Amino acid sequence: MTDIISICGLSKTYEGGFQALKTVDLSIRRGEIFALLGPNGAGKTTLISIVCGLVNGSTGSVTVDGHDIVRDYRAARALIGLVPQELTTDAFETVFNAVSFSRGLFGKPANPAYIEQVLKSLSLWDKRNNRIMTLSGGMKRRLLIAKALSHEPRVLFLDEPTAGVDVELRRDMWNLVRSLQQDGVTVILTTHYIEEAEEMADRIGVINRGEIILVEDKATLMRKLGRKQLTVHLQEALECVPPALARWELELADAGHALIYTYDTEGDSPGIATLLAALAEAGVAFKDVHTEQSSLEDIFVSLLQEAHA
Template identity: 70%
Template structure:
């Protein structure tokens, strides 16, 4: 699939000597939802700010929808909408005025029908004449998204978009994000709610200490790095795991009533069949079983911890 953002050997170093980004290479595909995950201080916001022209890189190149973000800044920036972490807007303007003004900043002709659609999609229409200062934090967050969408961008950056937003508003936002993706908009999001990335993203990128350590399709990532567990509830408790089964990835509960078998996608079929056969040979019967799979959050934590 064609890349709408192409980043090559991107670095950012500050005068203090701190290296915020170290040789980042990344292609983001047109029309996907890409989740950029990383611990605090990993470089997520720095990377986004460079792509959006807020921060200058030390070296490297970035193309946004075919436009170089340094040498062809205006054309590149017109393709991008940005919802930053910080709530920054004119407190005394109305919702309608501030969103319409944002559209004008990009040289777009007035389009009241588009502004109305954006406000309705974000459940802001009944607040269109309200002053920004009278809105709740969650509503202000929606206004920031509306401003970012005012000029009909092809690329939308959402930097911690649901921070401080209640559950109902969060669901509305993700419904809107799915609709944008269906209309062809590319979404890049950072979030501390990793379950959101697990639910929404097509691909996952993980950044740590200024370096991209992994980029993978979400489903492939879950299969490759996710662990599954099969819990067998035994008919009769065991004092210990039989020696013949010591080579299996098994753990026994403290009360001896449960055996837990841990496996990955590659060993799923043969491993479970082999385990059940061996249990039968040793006269170990079970009355129930259940399976579970590690979440994206667990995979993320393990990835970050495993890096030097």
């Protein structure tokens, strides 16, 4: 898969000396959904703003589909749609006119049929004659996406797209993003909702204090850094773990009524079947077992803790 965005040695230092980005190198693959995760102030919005031409970088280069964002900024920006966190549209304008105006800003000819299609896909068409000021918060969020799609971009940046919206609208937006990907649009998502990245992303990037600390395929990341936990519920309580079970490094829980085995999802950890057989040999009877696997949120928190250590 080829790269559609290439970021090399990008840094940003503001007046006063604050360094928001520190030599970022990052490539975004064509047609993927890429989730950029990081705490507040990590540099997510600064990075997106530079790629979209809203902020100038201090050093480094960025290309979008081969177009340098400085030397060939018109071609680069024409490929990009941005959904910011805040609505920046005249509240007294109509939805249809606002989206049509956004299309015109990129030099695209009028295309009412396409605008209608976009608004219908976002359940905004029935609102076409309404003033923006009458829309609910969720509908305004949909309007931001419609404006970003008005000029048919090949790259879509979503900066906290579902912040403050209800669960139903969040699911609708996820479905929209998947449909855009099927049409070949590359989607870059920043979010505080780890569930969102876990549900949608093909790859995960983690940024902290202006530095990219990890970029990995989501499935590989979950497999490499995720951990599983097996809980064995015992028929009778134990006072201590039998010496014959020492290799599993088990923990007693629930006042001795449960044994917990934590292991990596890949590697050379002793197998569960072997453990259960060893329990029987040691005379430890159990009545139930269940497993849990680390979520992306668990992995994200552990990565930040390691970075701060």
